[in-house]
Amino acid sequence: MSFRQDASGKNVFLSVDSRHIPRNPLYKAFKAKSFTCKDITLHFYILDILADGQALSAGQITDRIHRDYLSRFDGSFALDESTVRKKLQEYAALGLLGQKKEGCATLFFRSDSPAPDLTAWAEALAFFSEENPLGVIGSFLLDRLGQQPDLFRFKHHYILHALDSDILCDLAPAVSEHRTVELTLRHLRGGRDYRRTVCPLKIYISTQTGRQYLLGRHSKSGRLLFLRVDAILQIHTGKTEENFEQYLEEYQAQKEHIWGVSSHSDGHLDRIELTLRHRPEEEFIPQRLLREKRCGQMEILDSQTCRFTAEVCDAVELLPWLRTFIGRIVQLKCSDPAVVEMFRQDLTRMQALYGGDADAVQ
Amino acid sequence: MGVMRMLFSEIYGSYFRVVAAILAEAGDGSLTPAKITRLVQKEAFAESTLAIPAALRSGSWPLLEGGLRPVLRHRPTMPLTLLQKRWMKALLADPRISLFAPSAAGLEDVKPLFGPDLFVWFDRHADGDPYQDPRYIQCFRTACQAIREKRRLQVCFVSQGGARHTFNCLPYRLEYSSKDDKFRLLSRGNARFGTVNLAGICSCRLLEPAESPDSSSAEPPLARMTLLLRDERNGLERVLLHFSHFEKESRKLEDHLYQLRLWYDKQDESELLIRVLSFGPVLKLLEPKELVEQVKARIRSQLALIPFPE
Numbered sequence: 001m002s003f004r005q006d007a008s009g010k011n012v013f014l015s016v017d018s019r020h021i022p023r024n025p026l027y028k029a030f031k032a033k034s035f036t037c038k039d040i041t042l043h044f045y046i047l048d049i050l051a052d053g054q055a056l057s058a059g060q061i062t063d064r065i066h067r068d069y070l071s072r073f074d075g076s077f078a079l080d081e082s083t084v085r086k087k088l089q090e091y092a093a094l095g096l097l098g099q100k101k102e103g104c105a106t107l108f109f110r111s112d113s114p115a116p117d118l119t120a121w122a123e124a125l126a127f128f129s130e131e132n133p134l135g136v137i138g139s140f141l142l143d144r145l146g147q148q149p150d151l152f153r154f155k156h157h158y159i160l161h162a163l164d165s166d167i168l169c170d171l172a173p174a175v176s177e178h179r180t181v182e183l184t185l186r187h188l189r190g191g192r193d194y195r196r197t198v199c200p201l202k203i204y205i206s207t208q209t210g211r212q213y214l215l216g217r218h219s220k221s222g223r224l225l226f227l228r229v230d231a232i233l234q235i236h237t238g239k240t241e242e243n244f245e246q247y248l249e250e251y252q253a254q255k256e257h258i259w260g261v262s263s264h265s266d267g268h269l270d271r272i273e274l275t276l277r278h279r280p281e282e283e284f285i286p287q288r289l290l291r292e293k294r295c296g297q298m299e300i301l302d303s304q305t306c307r308f309t310a311e312v313c314d315a316v317e318l319l320p321w322l323r324t325f326i327g328r329i330v331q332l333k334c335s336d337p338a339v340v341e342m343f344r345q346d347l348t349r350m351q352a353l354y355g356g357d358a359d360a361v362q
Numbered sequence: 363m364g365v366m367r368m369l370f371s372e373i374y375g376s377y378f379r380v381v382a383a384i385l386a387e388a389g390d391g392s393l394t395p396a397k398i399t400r401l402v403q404k405e406a407f408a409e410s411t412l413a414i415p416a417a418l419r420s421g422s423w424p425l426l427e428g429g430l431r432p433v434l435r436h437r438p439t440m441p442l443t444l445l446q447k448r449w450m451k452a453l454l455a456d457p458r459i460s461l462f463a464p465s466a467a468g469l470e471d472v473k474p475l476f477g478p479d480l481f482v483w484f485d486r487h488a489d490g491d492p493y494q495d496p497r498y499i500q501c502f503r504t505a506c507q508a509i510r511e512k513r514r515l516q517v518c519f520v521s522q523g524g525a526r527h528t529f530n531c532l533p534y535r536l537e538y539s540s541k542d543d544k545f546r547l548l549s550r551g552n553a554r555f556g557t558v559n560l561a562g563i564c565s566c567r568l569l570e571p572a573e574s575p576d577s578s579s580a581e582p583p584l585a586r587m588t589l590l591l592r593d594e595r596n597g598l599e600r601v602l603l604h605f606s607h608f609e610k611e612s613r614k615l616e617d618h619l620y621q622l623r624l625w626y627d628k629q630d631e632s633e634l635l636i637r638v639l640s641f642g643p644v645l646k647l648l649e650p651k652e653l654v655e656q657v658k659a660r661i662r663s664q665l666a667l668i669p670f671p672e
Binding site: 015016017018019028030031032033034035037039040041043044045047048051052068069070072073074076077093094095096097110111112113114115116117118120121123124127128131132133134136137138140141143144149151152153154155156157158159160165166169172173175176202203204205206207208209210211215258259260261277287290291292293294319320321323324326327328329330331332346347349350351353354355 | 368369370371372373374375376377378379381382385407417421422423424425427433434435436438439440441442443444445446447449450453456458459461462464465466467468469470471473474475476477479480481482483484485486487488489506509510535536537538539540541542546548584600603604606607608609610611625627636637639640641642643646654657658659660661663664665667668
């Protein structure tokens with residue numbers, strides 16, 4: 001964190017090269033939830049009482065709390081059985097405690113086993129806590145280890161997504177359980193809230209921005225929708241979707257034409273063709289095409305020429321990628337003439353930008 | 363209870379962790395007020411330095427008798443939550459888990475939090491590392507061991523051109539790129555091979571222990587790039603997000619016009635050049651000058667290949 005003082009005042013900003021840090025600092029946002037005195041006290045009391053493997057009822061645990069712990073203090077800290085019972089049920093839902101019936105009573109016990117050996121997982125946790133989209137959970141696990149491994153660094157590492165982990169954490173099981181979700185979203189420009197009910201199918205993630213999108217089938221229109229995860233405010237998990245597999249098949253059929261996260265509303269496809277020329281020693285150009293072509297095809301025309309072709313849901317999405325080949329493009333064709341026109345206009349503007357006054361911007 | 367509320371729980375919080383550490387010290391009989399302060403400063407947020415000791419001392423959290431003696435009968439521990447186990451179970455289906463091969467014991471009856479194909483990294487490069495290749499796995503583990511034990515490594519490496527090189531080095535990190543889906547071995551001791559693709563290593567052998575380098579001195583010096591950004595087509599958000607993994611500074615010059623400065627590794631200059639080009643006229647490169655000349659040359663070459671008359 002740093003600051004800059006200028007005519008407009010003091011500007012505080014956070015700037016970090018994520019390549020040089022072992023852990024995402026934004027995970028701390030999930031380690032700062034507020035709690036009451038009763039929450040923290042009961043946490044340690046309950047887990048301590050059950051630490052020797054006993055299974056006890058809420059009433060028995062309440063009695064022990066008063067007898068073994070609170071009796072040693074001045075009596076100003078009050079706990080009743082219903083508060084203890086509520087905490088026990090919360091911990092059972094989290095998986096910290098198990099429950100079993102004995103007669104009419106519900107008994108609670110610690111669910112320490114079976115459990116994986118975290119020490120043996122330490123290096124995997126260090127890697128996946130940064131690399132997995134729900135890595136914040138790995139960060140919670142790493143916090144339990146005394147000595148944390150420091151083997152890895154991460155290049156092209158986008159850390160901002162961490163702030164959407166809670167949304168992702170609700171979407172992931174909804175997909176696994178084939179459930180629809182009712183979403184409340186915020187328009188990114190207008191700021192207005194709106195709702196969508198979708199059957200969630202995939203989470204699309206860009207490795208070049210870190211941005212995450214929910215791909216789901218919109219219940220009302222039947223279309224596949226991409227929704228930015230950072231625009232989702234609330235999720236309500238709904239009923240099981242019986243046609244989930246069919247929707248997945250529809251997605252698989254369309255997948256071959258999805259370049260990024262956009263498509264035309266009428267579903268038509270754009271055909272695009274890019275021909276590149278390179279020097280014979282510039283083998284990295286066809287290699288680049290091969291590894292970056294996604295749903296497209298690549299063919300070698302001769303030792304200095306190669307061609308990329310694709311039928312995509314929205315060719316405008318390819319423009320940033322096409323511009324990375326500036327200087328080598330011998331032909332650009334697209335069934336949507338607006339795409340070629342935009343490329344042409346941008347190139348003309350770039351010529352003016354770099355050819356005119358030193359710092360002029362159009 | 364929804365999984366979301368399960369993620370945002372105080373049981374994962376810094377306060378609970380620090381208090382557990384304090385209670386453990388108290389159980390060992392070695393707790394002092396100074397130790398409480400040290401533990402809080404090490405593990406929690408700045409304001410906790412006042413809040414935690416005060417709550418323990420006053421009995422607001424009746425966990426220490428007389429402020430230092432524990433009331434608990436056991437060293438505080440906590441079982442793993444269901445969410446943690448489900449996340450770990452999901453990792454077992456990730457192809458990269460074979461690099462670590464952790465035991466699945468304890469997760470047998472746990473449902474994974476997500477399936478192996480839930481996440482689609484749609485713009486990831488297609489030539490990722492061979493995570494199932496036994497030779498690759500062996501090299502990965504040997505490199506990890508060398509870093510862990512601060513030992514030198516003899517590496518036999520095949521470059522992209524097909525040439526075979528053998529060199530000794532002191533590895534200090536494995537660097538992973540999600541975009542490239544590749545690990546790279548970062549090392550000292552051989553300037554030419556300071557960064558090599560792990561997939562290009564055909565074998566490696568542990569050598570003698572060596573003093574670990576100071577990691578800051580091992581990192582390459584950074585170069586500075588200055589850009590002028592025109593906020594159109596949502597350019598401000600797109601550019602700042604795209605370059606957000608760099609250390610950088612942005613400054614508003616006038617309405618819709620911003621200056622952006624970022625610091626980068628010289629080795630990545632070619633990659634950075636095409637990343638700037640991808641934004642077209644939204645982004646103008648101002649420095650370094652040599653790179654500006656390359657941009658100009660590419661635009662000139664492009665106009666010569668297809669003149670695109672107005």
